[in-house]
Amino acid sequence: MSSVIPAPIARQPWSMLTPLILLTCFGAAVLYSAAGGSFTPFASSHLIRFGIFMVVALVIAAMPRDFVKLVAYPAYVGILLLLVAVEAAGAMGGGSQRWLEVGPIRLQPSELMKPAIALALARFYDTLPTGMIGSWRALVPAGVIIALPVGLVLMQPDLGTALAILFSGAVVMFLAGLPMSWFLSAGAAGAIAVPLAYNFALKPYQQRRVTTFLDPESDPLGSGYHITQSKIAIGSGGFSGKGFNEGSQSHLQYLPEPHTDFVFATMAEEWGLLGGLFVIVSFGLILYWGLKVARAAQSRFDRLLAAGMVATMFFYIAINLLMVMGLAPVVGIPLPFMSHGGSSMMTNMLCVGTLMMVHRWNTQGRGGGLLSS
């Protein structure tokens, strides 16, 4: 079968890459507008980062399964140590911080932990004998694997990332086949714990974000300002928006963080419902492809790893979109492939790369790779 398209390119998962590339380019257009009609500083670096991390994703996609299994735990432990180092640096610097300065790069280990947690758990359940899935041995080590990074991230404090790690971990455990009753009781315990956590674990500014989420109009110029302005931006866009570069909410700085957390509102103001549906459908296609990859995977490790990546990406997308539309509290989670910011681009491209890797394992047979095939 001859084709004009070279095989290595035709082999790529275009049903995911097409919406991904369109979405990223659309994101760059929105960032161009958010910068007041300029490629700098947002749109150009957005596209450059996408390019760099696409190469990274392709490299990941080429990795053999055995190698991945080999590095799963060391990678997890390494990132955990980085998180401890963040804490230590924060304590020495006399304040809390979330990143490490490594030369010119500002590394945020909590971001790396999101895919790493899924990797570590997938590896754990891969090695766990099937008969033990209903016993405490399926639960306790996994619980520790999740609890350590969540605890460290909460100390930073970064509630959004902690929830993201918890969510990815929980999804992997759920899909690993742990007894349903455990999840139901955990849900019940959570329902009791949430009010307690609200009162004792959250910082006042976090508490305020929750209360203003429940009633944004109660403080329209204070913490509710973000949600109110975001809803105004989305609502005033109408069906087809105010037009490219015509968004007054973002250009006149009514919208907070128009290029990062609230980039969807910036987009919706200028592109309206049509733009919003395009973004939601694009994300849907990417996640649907990811879920298909997970379900088509040949081994337990592959399945759980791919599903964990989908869960991580889904959490980003869902929480961000729920937040900007006033359905979730403001937790400071950017929108994948659209928000300006290297950390989120890196995490999500790691997820994409991992999914492409599993996809390759699925299509090329066991143990195969580009180099070995």
Add this chain to the structure above:
Amino acid sequence: MPFGLTKQVLNESTLTNSFDRRSFVLGVGGLSVGMLLAGRMGYLAIAENDKYAVESESNRVNLTLIPPRRGWILDRNGAPLASNQADFRVDIIPERLHDGERELDTLAKLLKLDDAKLRDLRKEIDESAGYAPIEVASGLDYDAFAAVSIRLPELPGVVPQRGFSRYYPTGPSVGHLLGYVGAASREEFEADRNPLLITPGYKIGKDGVEKQFEQTLRGEPGARRVEVTASGRIVRDLSTRPDVQGDPVQLTIDGPLQDYAARRLGLESGSVVVMDCLTGELLCMASMPSFDPNSFSDGIGSVEYAMLSENERVPLRNKVLKGLYPPGSTVKPMHSMAFMHEGIDPNERIVCGGGRRIGNRFFNCWSNHGVVDMAKSVYQSCDSYYYHFAQQVGFDKVAAYARRFGLGQEFDLPVASQFYGTVPDPAWKLKKYEQEWQPYDTVNASIGQGYYLTSPLQLAVMATRLATGREVAPSMIKTNERKLFNSLDFNKDQIDYIHQAMSDVVNGPGTAGRARLPIDDVLMAGKTGTAQVVSLSKSDGKSGPWKYRDHGLFVFYAPFDNPRYAGAVVIEHGGGSGAAYPIARDVMTFLFDPQKGMDALRALEKEWGGTAQQRLQRRYEEYARAAGETIPPSAPLDREIQARVDAEARIEAQRHEAFARDNPRRVRRPDVEEPVEGDRNSGAGRPSGAQGAAQ
């Protein structure tokens, strides 16, 4: 057993099945979140689009009201008594300040505010309603204005703008008459919820004509729509609707005459009222000492206010309407008219033996007049004559005439308040004090003493009615309608008799020989009055402490045989009528011969140390120095506008009329604009549409 697992069948394939089921459930969950998001998006963008579009627009667009320019207040000839001057100003809106102290310090540096002004500002900010703007400075030069404008981002709540401030060319001369303007108080805003009132730079009339004609003068505010950022920076102008200037109000007041009279009052505390006998139009209502309404417009300082309110000569009271004085002998001609109407023959004589016995008591006259008839009783001001005939006629009847002549009356005038005083009679006394009327009450009232109290305006109305024999009513607003006044029902002989007697007061063997006008063909008639303030045992009324001295009064009209103008002068504690009639003489001289009047005033002002405005400014500076404050030099007056309405303008105008008479060819073409020398001043002589339309 849809999602659960049984321990018996745990193997690779059951776990794979479980994965398939559970991942399907999560996929459906994810899809439903996606649907929820799409639905929410549609709800916000479509169903609630109208609401959010409005909110977005109200974020984006900031509407600022442009305060309307206030209508001018014109004198009878169309010259501006109150106009507007363009200026640069800075206001603050207290509730928008972020760090008030720091911002005030910055403003103080930029605008060179002194400590007194800063103290006033802090007090105003503390007392303000928060949303209402407070003036920091006006009349700024462009450099100071620009300095503030540039630093606006660090000065939230500070509003610099180009606006107009009220300008009263003749200052204190019109203070009481026109009132002043100022920023609306919290009460005023709560009474009239017009957003215009809290627009920075907008001022409402606070007193006098400014307050009475507020709605006419106000005009329509303009609006400026600008696009602003969240931090309030203006991005661009969207549209501007210009303001509509308020309508002018034209008074019957003669601006130059008003200024002349106010200045002629000089160092005294008193008032001058002049009316047009034919129309009842008030030509002059001067009350001094006064305040400078210009300084109220700029936001009067506490030091200046203290100076005004501490003065025992009450510069804050309009004495024309609210000064009440015993009329003294000025009521004698009017009482004589009453006697005649009640059948007393003017030739009937009595003997004044330095006083007269009424009942069983002897009442003193101020002199021994010998044989006295009605005319002599007027021009020599014999008290005994009035003791006798008031007793004979009965004072209740005399009081009824006094009311018909305007005493004790309120007039239909657009003023905030007027005091109407007292015309005593037996019924009044019984009601007020629950005491019977006594013969000595008649004696006191017959010479305008006792319970009698009148305002200068009432005395002027009385003079006008004596002059015309008609119930002339005063008016302040210029109209074109011709008014007809009812006759007071006196025959011409009676009126002429009194006219002759009153002329003799001035031009004959009367009490006010010095009041004779220095004009050959115009004879002024008048009547002096001296009103005792305390009993003779306490003070002789002519010397001693100022507040125990007698009031000096004079009512007058001219020309006596064909009256055209009438009026009254009251000098508080002037020590007798001698303080009043020279002022009346000069004011009337100015009406008939401005040059002569001006010469007299100039000589006096040289003696007094400048015009009323200059003296007030100097006194304020002295007071401020004594209080340990420094005051900034006042803004230079706009001579161009002032020159159209001050006393000097009249002479200027006359020169133009003379010039026009001598050069008839040149004025027969009013359509051609001619570069006549000093043409801009000609407005004082006749109404001019251009002045009313400007600004």
